[in-house]
Amino acid sequence: MTSKEAKKKHFEAVFPSLVEDLKENAKQYNIPADALKWYEDSLNYNTMGGKLNRGISVPDSASTLIGGPLSSTDYHQTATLGWLTELLQAFFLVSDDIMDASITRRGQPCWYKKPGVGMIAINDAFMLEASIYILLKKHFKTHPAYVELLELFHEVTFQTELGQTCDLLTAPEDHVDLGQFSPEKHSFIVIYKTAYYSFYLPVALALHYLQLATPETLQQSKDILIPLGEYFQIQDDYLDCFGSPETIGKIGTDIQDNKCSWLINQALKRASPQQRKVLDECYGRKNAAMEKNVKEVFNELELQKVYLEYEDKAVGEIRARIEKIDESHGLKKAVFEDFLGKIYKRTK
């Protein structure tokens, strides 16, 4: 077992006790047995099976911040906060799959696609979200940053919902209008829909837990992690088209799905009238030949080169910000270097 696998196993081992906490909490309301089982099944089905990067990065960041291994209490507590980020993600994914009419998630049927679930999944998503606050109250009620933790989850949830609104309005799957796209909208969607909850939230949780959160340390973290999250999503968009399906484990569908991806926005910025015509006619259509035409325009415009130039520049700026951190206020450069190291030049 690699150390990465061991880390994941260690983190996964915390979850069953949290499911027990949630079941105990529900039982106080004399919930009927079938409803209790339904809740438990949803908790397990919708949080497991992913990479758990967000969750694991809470204890990871905390350990880096204190400069050594966590005590077993600190590990359990920060891993619990990590699981809350995974519950938040589960809440978003269950509902996003309904809104996107998706079929599979993490190689299994989407929860709402399971026999007998259907639209009940909406209420299940709510209960995944509500579970965050039940566990916060149970495990952090006496923590000095309890209110800050509550407010952080509230704000990041709302930010993600704002990004989702913009995504849904900009790129409906059933109506293609490339005039709706712009690099500014792409940036807004990416930052709000993904970067806050995936990158900023785990580090902010570690800072609050260790009582190292100040307006300054939070702002400095945000100023690095939001661009990092944007870079991560732009990579994701790039790999969707130019990555190797064998390596990334799926075949990209952004072009056919009318996604407001970084690539189409770069293409629109550079396209000749003739190329624009091809994009208007072929983007967002469930048609392999049209998808190929779009990819040809992407190649004519040398978007792979454009991407590599963007990457160099973005990573250079992120590195410069990390370099400027004053470690005497409790932040550690290594927290951000670790994040960047996991992402830079990734192929999957």
Added chain:
Amino acid sequence: MTSKEAKKKHFEAVFPSLVEDLKENAKQYNIPADALKWYEDSLNYNTMGGKLNRGISVPDSASTLIGGPLSSTDYHQTATLGWLTELLQAFFLVSDDIMDASITRRGQPCWYKKPGVGMIAINDAFMLEASIYILLKKHFKTHPAYVELLELFHEVTFQTELGQTCDLLTAPEDHVDLGQFSPEKHSFIVIYKTAYYSFYLPVALALHYLQLATPETLQQSKDILIPLGEYFQIQDDYLDCFGSPETIGKIGTDIQDNKCSWLINQALKRASPQQRKVLDECYGRKNAAMEKNVKEVFNELELQKVYLEYEDKAVGEIRARIEKIDESHGLKKAVFEDFLGKIYKRTK
């Protein structure tokens, strides 16, 4: 204008300033104009048009508790809390309509049925919920009961979701199985899905706002308001079948919709094998003749009489609990008498 209408107008006049607060908050994130407008439209469409009883009962209860009219600040603050209960209800209704595949709500199309909305309504429901915590932070951050207010909304939200889970599992519209029903399940669904947020929440908010909330005053309120909420919902079930459509403003559909209503549970308890057969074959079918057969069984079993006996008994018990309140701890009998007065023997 009656005093009831004036009260409603007064309460409604508070909402636009809350919408402004929410827009201001969203603008700090540089939200694109179309997304901001979408959010505003959802806020207005989904909170307006109802009776606003829940919301209005927060300042009403507060005024009764202090024994006189509220100062203008206290009115604005308690009306704000009232609007938060309406936002919570909006969150539940928008999503419940999707889960129930409903067509209309308050005499207009359901939000998700509006052209261009569809499943985006799921995210809109989330944003209605998130708006509660944005407004709590803006208006109550320095209130001594801020944490209690946050936890109260969290708990009542989860309780309602538990009730919704049980409702959805017990009475799926597409699969009739009366063996799933029981008076205990009916009671659980009604109490959790409706009574906590509709009856307990407004009074608990008023108590917290006035700093009269103690474990004792909250428990005494709960012990009265939860049975009162159950009685209210049983009335609702009764009126759906036996009320006058002209008075209640809609034609009841519980029988055709396979609802786990109080009436069917009473009928199941009393039915002969022959009558049970009719119920099994005819309940929950979209068929007027079958609905009529069910109603005949209800009449044979004299459910109107059963209801009136239940009402006498339930109201007697509620009155006895109100009578026992020790007003020296800050509670007032009149708070509960007002609630009961609005409900007792209502015909709509």
